[in-house]
Amino acid sequence: MGRNILKYGVIAGLVVAAGMWGTLLAFGNDMPHGWSGMALGYLSMLVAFSAVVIGIRRYRDVDRGGVIGFWPAFGLGLGISLVAAIFYVLAWELAQATVVGDFAGRYAATAIEQAKAGGAGAAELAKLTAQMEAFKLQYANPLFRLPMTFAEIFPVGVLVSLVSAAVLRNRRALPARG
Known part of the structure; x- marks a missing residue:
């Protein structure tokens, strides 16, 4: 079983890392944020978790x-x-060290700009700015960033594992050919 874990885990890890790097190289610093960015990211995770x-x-x-x-x-x-999640975390760390740069700063700036565009008041903007400054400090700490990155992907893997185990325990589900 260990060999299968390693073999298919590496395959899933390479697929999700390739999806991440493909997105980074295609969009550069203009990566989609919000729903479109999340949808793209989670779609690549689901493909990898096949x-x-x-x-x-x-x-x-x-x-x-x-x-x-x-x-x-x-x-x-x-x-x-x-x-696969370990590959994802390592791929993100490599991406951040090479092509992404100041992700937390760009994320914070985008959040503040979206709040301004949404008509947030001065008090709301001040509170959000303070929260984003705290986030940038936290994100600079690998003991915060690594588990946070792991938590982006691993729950998806748990869900796919639950559904797969429930379906595939039935030998008639996706039967062997031949």
């Missing part, structure tokens, strides 16, 4: 003779998701 489904299915059909319980399938999915 490796969870493939990994569980292959393990069930090849290594386990077509039968797998919920908990072994869920554990395999979590392992794959963990490896």
Whole structure:
């Protein structure tokens, strides 16, 4: 099972890292923010986590003779998701060190500009500005940034693992060919 976790985790990790880098290289500093940016990011995560489904299915059909319980399938999915999430965190750190630059500063500026455009008052803007300054300080700390980045992707992997384990424990779901 460990070999499958590593194999499919690396595949998922490379896919999600490629999606991140593709977005960064395509948009540069004009990356989409808000809903469009989140949709693009989570779509690449879901594509990457298709490796969870493939990994569980292959393990069930090849290594386990077509039968797998919920908990072994869920554990395999979590392992794959963990490896992929580590790749994601490392890819983000590399991107931030090379091409992204001051992500927290740009994020804060965008949030403040959106609040101004939305008609926020002076008190609201002052409060938001203070919050964004605190965020920039926190984000500069790797002990804050790394778990925060991990928390962006890992819950998606947990959800995909849950659904995959529930579906693939039934041997009639996506049966082996042949």
